[in-house]
Amino acid sequence: MGMRDVKGNSPALRGTYGIRVNEAAWRAINALKLPKFAHTVFWWFYRSLAIVIFLLLWEISARLELANPVFLPPFSKVVLTLYKMALSGELAKHFIISAQRALTGFSMGLLVGIPAGLIIGWFSKFEYFIDPLMQIFRNLSVLALLPVFMLLFGIGEFSKIALIFWGVLWTLILNTVAGVKSIDTQLVKAARAMATPAPLLFALVILPGAMPSIVTGIRISATSSVLVLLAAEMLGANRGLGFAIHYYEGQVRIPQMYGMIVVLAILGLLISYSLIALEKHVFRWRQKVGVGE
Amino acid sequence: MANKAANGLLPGIISEGIPAQGTASHHSQNAKIVLRDLRQVFHLRNAEKNANEEFVALDNFSLSIGEGSFVAIVGPSGCGKSTLLDILSGLSKPKSGDIHIDGKLVTGPALDRGFVMQGYALFPWRTVIKNVEYGLVIKHIPKKQRIEICKKYIDLVGLNGFENRYPSELSGGMCQRVSIARSLAYDPKVLLMDEPFAAVDAQTRETLQDELLGIWEKTKKTIIFITHSIEEAVLLADRVVVMTARPGRIKNVLDIALPRPRRAADMRVSANYSSISHRIWEMLQNDDIPL
Numbered sequence: 001m002g003m004r005d006v007k008g009n010s011p012a013l014r015g016t017y018g019i020r021v022n023e024a025a026w027r028a029i030n031a032l033k034l035p036k037f038a039h040t041v042f043w044w045f046y047r048s049l050a051i052v053i054f055l056l057l058w059e060i061s062a063r064l065e066l067a068n069p070v071f072l073p074p075f076s077k078v079v080l081t082l083y084k085m086a087l088s089g090e091l092a093k094h095f096i097i098s099a100q101r102a103l104t105g106f107s108m109g110l111l112v113g114i115p116a117g118l119i120i121g122w123f124s125k126f127e128y129f130i131d132p133l134m135q136i137f138r139n140l141s142v143l144a145l146l147p148v149f150m151l152l153f154g155i156g157e158f159s160k161i162a163l164i165f166w167g168v169l170w171t172l173i174l175n176t177v178a179g180v181k182s183i184d185t186q187l188v189k190a191a192r193a194m195a196t197p198a199p200l201l202f203a204l205v206i207l208p209g210a211m212p213s214i215v216t217g218i219r220i221s222a223t224s225s226v227l228v229l230l231a232a233e234m235l236g237a238n239r240g241l242g243f244a245i246h247y248y249e250g251q252v253r254i255p256q257m258y259g260m261i262v263v264l265a266i267l268g269l270l271i272s273y274s275l276i277a278l279e280k281h282v283f284r285w286r287q288k289v290g291v292g293e
Numbered sequence: 294m295a296n297k298a299a300n301g302l303l304p305g306i307i308s309e310g311i312p313a314q315g316t317a318s319h320h321s322q323n324a325k326i327v328l329r330d331l332r333q334v335f336h337l338r339n340a341e342k343n344a345n346e347e348f349v350a351l352d353n354f355s356l357s358i359g360e361g362s363f364v365a366i367v368g369p370s371g372c373g374k375s376t377l378l379d380i381l382s383g384l385s386k387p388k389s390g391d392i393h394i395d396g397k398l399v400t401g402p403a404l405d406r407g408f409v410m411q412g413y414a415l416f417p418w419r420t421v422i423k424n425v426e427y428g429l430v431i432k433h434i435p436k437k438q439r440i441e442i443c444k445k446y447i448d449l450v451g452l453n454g455f456e457n458r459y460p461s462e463l464s465g466g467m468c469q470r471v472s473i474a475r476s477l478a479y480d481p482k483v484l485l486m487d488e489p490f491a492a493v494d495a496q497t498r499e500t501l502q503d504e505l506l507g508i509w510e511k512t513k514k515t516i517i518f519i520t521h522s523i524e525e526a527v528l529l530a531d532r533v534v535v536m537t538a539r540p541g542r543i544k545n546v547l548d549i550a551l552p553r554p555r556r557a558a559d560m561r562v563s564a565n566y567s568s569i570s571h572r573i574w575e576m577l578q579n580d581d582i583p584l
Contacts, residue, residue: 190414193382194428194479195402204427208418285418285459 082259105164117176138170167228168221175217179210305565325360331390349540365530373541407476428479466497
């Protein structure tokens, strides 16, 4: 049995990735036969080209005063303002507290949601019993519960973190449950036939088997945690990115407001890319097959 | 049949017939596995009658299997072959009857039995070597030794160089080799195989059959092999158990004495092999399945 048994190695398969335009562009870049360093520079340039064009359009339309210059300052001015805010410590003040809130709420959600999901998913009868309630909690908008959390937990840090925790919890649990239910029963059967004790069964079979669905849950809930954070900070806080956007708008310090929005955009990009990296790591065993690509 | 021997049996068959009930444990002091009066019943919901119905999957199943022998079980689908293997592996308990391995009562799954399943059941997130390692982790073997053992069995199934591949990168035949290596790695006394070659193409199947015979000769495991292919059963086994469906019972037990080593390609042109296969085919034909 030779190498031809190995799937996913044929050039024909590799060619199915990506969009045609991209491929054409890459062929052109590859054809230049650049040294590795220049190739990397080119890659980054190509990857950020769309963003650069967008920012240029922003700059030009602001300079041409296509919109009211008070409400749409040029991008360069926003960057300058942001730089000043970074120097004065104003940026860090808002950023750090927001990051703390989001990370605390989110990690608590992970710590509770994933084990809970694994257990609920395993005990299918209990899952059948509890599922309707969890569906209600998941589908009920967190923002509607914002006043409830403030009434119950006050307007301090706890209520904001609790709101983020709640906002991510149900998605994480339900995705983990779905992951456990999707595990090939043959794998569980094989593990049991090999006399796997229960704790090892969870660690070696159930958790890795449910991982694809868990990662999807993490991606969805990471996005919604930022949304919940902003809403909570806009309505009841004296620090944080959500508060700052709202505050600078009220003060008509528009470049500062845009500065905060730019920071949020960068934050979103970072979250998104780190989750893609996580996904790549988790799915390295099925990368080469190209299923669903 | 023209070529029947004096004792009324086909050449290549030593004995034929159902072993007397209740005597299985007596005449086999050195038997490795003794199955006694196994019965398995499932309760099915009948929607029309709004009542639970009993379905006898396995009835009156007694068999003793000698150490190091190769037993194949054939029968129509729904004859309780897989039910039997689930009980043997300890995954399910029989309604009545019991199994002893080396005189020890089987009460649940244990690493003295290896289970090779039809669908390979490899962990897709583990590489070949990590899959083979699984049972050794359960057995608490130290890491250094684990890797040594894994290498040995990967070598045995001819997958050198594929240690760090994931199952998704392998063909069906290769996956089944990994599955066999995984079951052998923790050194079980018995290997249970549930239609292991049913999902691969005919050519690969022949190669795997030859390789399995080689592995069996090298490792001296007791193998219980379930198949719906009569030819496969006759090719591989010392003893073929023919089952009937509804309820799943032993119809006949044939001791095959075709010379070893056997090879799939040679067997196909062997007259004895063909007539034994035909004899079993006839047995299954006469099976009046109540529908």
